[in-house]
Amino acid sequence: MAEGFLERLRPREEEIREAFRVYGLLRERLGRAFPGDLFSIELYGSIAKGTAISGDLDLDIFVLVPREYGRDWIKRSFVEKAREALRDIPLEERYAEHPYLRARIDSIEADIVPAIRISRASEAITAADRTPFHTEYVRRMLSSDGRDHVRLLKKFMKGIGVYGAEIRVGGFSGYVAELLVISLGGFIGVIENSSRWKPPVVIIPPGSDIGEDEARRLFRGSPLIIPDPVDPRRNAGAAVTLRTLSEFIVASKLYLSKPSRSFFEPPEVDDKALSRALEEYRGRGTCIVAIILKLGKSAPDNIWGEVKSLSKRIYNRLKSERYPVLRRTEYWDEESDEAVIALELVSCNISEPIQARGPPAWVGNSLDFIEKQLRSGWGFWIGDDGRLEGVRRRGYIDIERVVENTLSKEARPRDIRDIKAITRDIEEIVRAWKDRKGFRRWVYTLLTSKPLYYLGYVED
Numbered sequence: 001m002a003e004g005f006l007e008r009l010r011p012r013e014e015e016i017r018e019a020f021r022v023y024g025l026l027r028e029r030l031g032r033a034f035p036g037d038l039f040s041i042e043l044y045g046s047i048a049k050g051t052a053i054s055g056d057l058d059l060d061i062f063v064l065v066p067r068e069y070g071r072d073w074i075k076r077s078f079v080e081k082a083r084e085a086l087r088d089i090p091l092e093e094r095y096a097e098h099p100y101l102r103a104r105i106d107s108i109e110a111d112i113v114p115a116i117r118i119s120r121a122s123e124a125i126t127a128a129d130r131t132p133f134h135t136e137y138v139r140r141m142l143s144s145d146g147r148d149h150v151r152l153l154k155k156f157m158k159g160i161g162v163y164g165a166e167i168r169v170g171g172f173s174g175y176v177a178e179l180l181v182i183s184l185g186g187f188i189g190v191i192e193n194s195s196r197w198k199p200p201v202v203i204i205p206p207g208s209d210i211g212e213d214e215a216r217r218l219f220r221g222s223p224l225i226i227p228d229p230v231d232p233r234r235n236a237g238a239a240v241t242l243r244t245l246s247e248f249i250v251a252s253k254l255y256l257s258k259p260s261r262s263f264f265e266p267p268e269v270d271d272k273a274l275s276r277a278l279e280e281y282r283g284r285g286t287c288i289v290a291i292i293l294k295l296g297k298s299a300p301d302n303i304w305g306e307v308k309s310l311s312k313r314i315y316n317r318l319k320s321e322r323y324p325v326l327r328r329t330e331y332w333d334e335e336s337d338e339a340v341i342a343l344e345l346v347s348c349n350i351s352e353p354i355q356a357r358g359p360p361a362w363v364g365n366s367l368d369f370i371e372k373q374l375r376s377g378w379g380f381w382i383g384d385d386g387r388l389e390g391v392r393r394r395g396y397i398d399i400e401r402v403v404e405n406t407l408s409k410e411a412r413p414r415d416i417r418d419i420k421a422i423t424r425d426i427e428e429i430v431r432a433w434k435d436r437k438g439f440r441r442w443v444y445t446l447l448t449s450k451p452l453y454y455l456g457y458v459e460d
Contacts, residue, residue: 005261005264006148006151006152008054009053009054009148009151009152009155010054010148010151011052011053011054011057012054015054015055015057016047016057018057018106018107018108019047019057019059019108022059022105022106022108022110023043023059023061023110025105026059026061026086026089026103026105026110026112027041027043027061029085029086029089030061030063030082030085030086030112032085033081033082033084033085034063034081034082034085038066039063039064039065039066040063040064040117041061041062041063041064042061042062042064042132043059043060043061043062044060044061044062044131044132044134044135045058045059045060045131045135045174046060046174047059047060048060048135048139049135049138049139049142049147049178050139050142050144050147051138051142051147051150051151051154051174051177051178052151053151053154053155057108058108058109058110058111059108059109059110059111060110060111060113060131061110061111061112061113062113062114062115062128062131062132063078063082063112063113063114063115064115064116064117064132065078065114065115065116065117066117067116067117067118069116070116070125071098071116071125071126074098074099074114074116075098075099078098078099078100078114079093079099079100079101082101082112083101086101086103086112089103089104089105090103090104091103092104094111094299094300095299095301095302096127096128096301097126097127097128098114098126098128100112100113100114113128113131114128115128115129115131115132116129120133121133121228121230121231122231122233124231124234130228130230130231130234133230133231134175134228134230136230137207137229137230138175138178138182141182141206141207142178142181142182145186146181146182146186149181149186149187150177150178150181152187152264153177153180153181153187153190154174154177155264155265156187156191156251156255156263156264157171157172157177157248158264159262159263159264159265159266159453160247160248160251160263160451160453161247161451161452162244162247162248162251163177165239165240166239166300166301166304167301167304167305167308168300168301168304168332169244170239170240170241170243170244171239171240171241171244171248172237172240172244172248173236173239175236176224176226176236176237176240179203179205179226179229179236180203180226182205182206183203183204183205183206183226184203191252191255191256192252192256194248194249194252195249195252195253195256197245197249199223199224199242199245199246200216200222200223200224200225201223201224201225201237201245202215202216202225202226203224203225203226203237204226204227205226205227205229206229207229208227208229208232209232210227210232215227215232215235218233218235219235219238222235222237222238222240223240223241223242223245224237224240224245225237247451251263251451251453260453262453262454262455263453266441266452266453266455267455268440269440269441269444269452269455271434273444273455274430274434274440274443274444277443277444277447277448278427278430278447280447280448281426281447281448284449285347286326286344286345286346286347287344287345287346287347287348287349287399287424288342288343288344288345288424288426288446289342289343289345289348289399289400289403289422289423289424290340290341290342290343290421290422290423290424290425290426290429291314291340291341291342291343291403291407291419291421291422292338292339292340292419292420292421292422292423292429293307293310293338293339293340293341293416293417293418293419293420294337294338294416294417294418294419294420295307295332295337295338295339295415295416295417296337296414296415296416296417297337297415298415300334302415303332303339303415304330304332306413306414306415306416307330307332307339307341307416308330309413310341310407310412310413310416311328311329311330311341311343312328313406314328314341314343314403314406314407315327315328315343317402317406318343318345318402321394321402322354322394323345323350323394323399323402324345324346324347324350325343325344325345326344326345326346327343327344328341328342328343328344329341329342329442329445329446330342331438331439331442331443333433333436333437333438333439334437335436335437336436338420340429340433342426342446343403344446345399348399348424350394350398350399351394353377353378353391353392353393353394354391354392354394355389355390355391355392356369356373356377356389356390356391356392357387357388357389358370358373358380358387358388358389358390359387359388360385360386360387360388361382361386361387361388362386366388369388369390370388372392373388373390373392376392376393377390377391377392377393378390378391378392378393379391400422403422404419404422407419407422426443426447429443430443
C-alpha cells in the first residue's frame with residue numbers, strides 16, 4: 001500500500017498524548033485502591049507494543065495481583081475495589097474468565113483487567129496472566145517496519161470482518177496478527193502464505209520450542225494452530241473458526257488477484273446500495289426467514305454464545321428434517337437488546353414431498369424403513385442398486401411452525417427472553433432496522449451473498 005495510506009494508519013502524536021493522559025489519570029486513581037507495595041498497574045496491548053491504529057487507541061490497563069491472592073480473590077474483590085476507586089467515571093462490568101471493567105473518558109475506552117503476577121508464562125492461571133510476556137515478546141521481535149506491517153494486516157482483517165477473538169467474530173486477535181507478521185515476513189508475506197493455506201494450518205513462531213508434528217498432536221481439531229512462543233502448550237490461534245479462517249483465505253486470494261483499498265476500508269452501505277441489495281435478493285429467488293429475539297442483560301460473549309447456539313440448533317433441525325436451508329447468520333443490536341437470526345432457504349414453499357433413501361434390501365433393519373414409509377410416506381420401491389427408496393411427506397409444511405417448534409420455551413437459552421416475531425418479510429425488517437449500528441453492513445452481505453469489501457472491489 002502507498003506510504004500515504006500507512007501514514008493514516010499510524011497514530012498521530014496528539015492521539016498518543018491523549019491516550020497516555022487517560023492512562024495516567026486512571027493509573028493514579030487505581031493506585032489508591034491497589035497500592036504499589038502489593039500490586040503493579042501496567043499498560044499493555046497495542047499501544048504498549050506500538051501496533052495501534054489511528055482512531056482505535058483503546059487502552060489495556062492491567063492490575064497485576066500477587067499470586068497468593070489467586071483467582072478467587074479477583075472474582076470476589078477486584079471489581080468492588082476498582083469501582084470504588086473510579087466511582088465518578090462511567091464504567092461497564094464485563095466478564096471473560098473473570099470480571100473486569102471498561103471505562104470511558106472522552107473518546108478513549110479503557111479495559112481495566114486483573115491478572116496474576118507470575119514469573120513465567122507457563123505458570124498462568126488465566127489467559128490474562130500471559131499478557132505481559134506477549135508484550136515483551138512482540139516488542140523484542142518487531143522492528144519499526146514490522147509494526148507498520150501489523151497495522152496493515154489488522155486493518156485488512158478489520159475490513160474483511162475477521163478481526164477479533166470474541167465469540168461474535170471467532171477470528172484473529174491482535175496478538176495473532178502480530179505473530180503472523182513476525183513469522184511470515186510482513187503483510188504481503190502473510191497474504192501470500194494465507195492464499196495457499198489448507199486447514200489445519202500450522203505456524204511455528206520464532207523462539208518456540210515446539211515442532212510442527214507435536215503442535216498438530218497437541219492441538220488436534222483446531223483449524224489454525226499457532227503455539228504461543230511464550231507458552232507453547234497454548235494455541236494462540238484457538239479462537240479462529242474454520243469459517244473465519246476460510247474467509248481470510250478467500251479474501252487473501254482476491255486481494256492478490258486485484259488489490260483494492262476496499263479490503264481495508266469497505267465502502268458504507270447507503271440507501272442506494274441497500275436498494276440494489278434488495279433487488280438482488282428478489283432476483284435470486286431464495287427465501288429468508290428472520291427470527292427477532294428479545295434478549296436479557298449479560299456479558300457480550302454470553303449473549304453471542306446463546307444467539308449463535310440457538311441459530312445453529314434451528315439450522316441443524318431444518319437440515320435433519322430435510323428442509324432446503326442454505327445458511328444462517330446473526331445480528332445483535334446492543335442498544336435495544338434485540339437480535340435477528342436469519343436463515344436462507346432455497347425456497348419457503350416446502351409442501352413438496354421429499355425423497356427417502358433407505359438401506360439395501362438385505363440389511364436387517366430394512367423392514368423398519370418399509371414400515372415408516374407405509375406410515376408417513378407413499379409406498380416404497382427398490383432401486384437398481386438394491387436399496388429401498390420412497391417418497392415421504394414432511395412433518396411440517398409451514399416453515400414458521402418448524403422454527404416455532406424448535407424455539408419452544410424448554411429449549412430457549414437463559415438470556416433469550418422472548419421471540420418477538422418469525423417472519424419472511426425481510427424488506428420490512430430492513431426498513432425498521434436500517435439505522436441501527438452495524439445493521440446495514442450485516443444485511444448487505446445477507447441480501448447479496450457477497451462480503452462487504454466486494455461492494456468496492458468491483459468498482460475499483
